[in-house]
Amino acid sequence: MCPGPIIIQGPNGPPLKAAIIGCGGTGCNILAEGELVATDVRIAVGSEPDTMKSLKVEKRMLANVRELEKNAMISSKAVRLAGSEFEKELAGALEGVDITFTLAGLGGLSGGWGAVVGARAANVSRSMSMCVASVPFSVEGGSRRERAKAQLHSLTQLPGSILVVPNDMILSEAPSLPINRAFRVMNSVLASPVNLFLKSIGKDDLGTVKKLLADSTMLAMDSAEWDRENAEYAVIEHLEKSKWLDLSSNPAKSAMLFVEGHALYDGLNELGKLFSRNLGKDCPVMVASAGDRKSGLRVTAVVGF
Ligand SMILES: Nc1nc2c(ncn2[C@@H]2O[C@H](COP(=O)(O)OP(=O)(O)OP(=O)(O)O)[C@@H](O)[C@H]2O)c(=O)[nH]1
Numbered sequence: 001m002c003p004g005p006i007i008i009q010g011p012n013g014p015p016l017k018a019a020i021i022g023c024g025g026t027g028c029n030i031l032a033e034g035e036l037v038a039t040d041v042r043i044a045v046g047s048e049p050d051t052m053k054s055l056k057v058e059k060r061m062l063a064n065v066r067e068l069e070k071n072a073m074i075s076s077k078a079v080r081l082a083g084s085e086f087e088k089e090l091a092g093a094l095e096g097v098d099i100t101f102t103l104a105g106l107g108g109l110s111g112g113w114g115a116v117v118g119a120r121a122a123n124v125s126r127s128m129s130m131c132v133a134s135v136p137f138s139v140e141g142g143s144r145r146e147r148a149k150a151q152l153h154s155l156t157q158l159p160g161s162i163l164v165v166p167n168d169m170i171l172s173e174a175p176s177l178p179i180n181r182a183f184r185v186m187n188s189v190l191a192s193p194v195n196l197f198l199k200s201i202g203k204d205d206l207g208t209v210k211k212l213l214a215d216s217t218m219l220a221m222d223s224a225e226w227d228r229e230n231a232e233y234a235v236i237e238h239l240e241k242s243k244w245l246d247l248s249s250n251p252a253k254s255a256m257l258f259v260e261g262h263a264l265y266d267g268l269n270e271l272g273k274l275f276s277r278n279l280g281k282d283c284p285v286m287v288a289s290a291g292d293r294k295s296g297l298r299v300t301a302v303v304g305f
């Protein structure tokens with residue numbers, strides 16, 4: 001029989017000890033903008049000392065991009081051993097951390113390669129690794145996109161999950177947005193899964209989440225909101241049709257729904273059941289309550305493939 005959705009109605013147990021590693025221009029800008037929930041450890045990795053100087057973080061790690069790339073290319077088989085002094089120092093800062101979020105825009109140098117080394121360091125320190133990364137806009141051209149692909153490939157060789165958000169997602173929704181505004185919006189989009197996760201998942205829930213994500217390397221995300229009647233149906237219908245989740249062509253291996261708004265156990269269960277309709281019967285679905293909202297419901301789906 002198909003098991004019902006796993007419901008998490010607020011974090012169970014003590015708060016997670018979480019680390020955020022902001023890599024390159026994108027990762028450091030997200031740390032600077034202050035939209036992220038408070039975490040125990042915040043680390044900036046980059047190659048521009050001036051940008052990093054003003055960040056309010058526990059640790060700044062100035063990277064030599066050539067060394068960083070070399071470090072990122074080391075075979076992932078030895079991932080329990082740090083591949084460089086840099087990685088060792090990073091892993092040391094993650095000691096005792098339950099989950100490490102690495103944030104970056106792929107396609108550049110210190111960001112993309114830094115994200116790979118960040119994910120390696122999380123594994124060395126035995127922390128769960130979740131990388132949240134953007135893929136360059138189509139208009140940014142071939143070489144950046146090629147480099148992003150290579151960085152993504154390196155990330156997929158490591159234990160942990162990678163949530164990929166294409167920059168094109170923003171332009172498809174607001175085509176006339178100037179690029180710097182689009183980057184600001186993307187910064188919020190990249191910060192949101194970290195915030196939702198940390199608002200809804202506690203230490204006692206982590207085992208469930210790890211099991212749920214065990215077979216999912218790549219994750220995709222989209223959100224839907226509705227503040228009128230039948231919000232559950234409306235948001236799920238939107239998510240089922242989402243071009244960013246693309247559920248009709250990719251068989252999902254796992255799904256997490258983060259629900260903002262007033263939803264009791266039955267409402268969360270209903271959302272999970274509705275979303276399960278078009279997923280394979282063995283695809284586990286978790287529904288987590290992620291805080292209140294003035295009106296209506298906002299549901300963010302993070303789907304594993
Ligand atoms: N969301 C967001 N994306 C950005 C920002 N700046 C650049 N990007 C995107 O992220 C990719 C990598 O750029 P950076 O984040 O600056 O990475 P980096 O490693 O510092 O790269 P370089 O500056 O090119 O060495 C770019 O190709 C853009 O697609 C930003 O401020 N916010």
Ligand SMILES: [Mg+2]
Binds near residue numbers: 024025026108
């Ligand atoms: Mg940059």
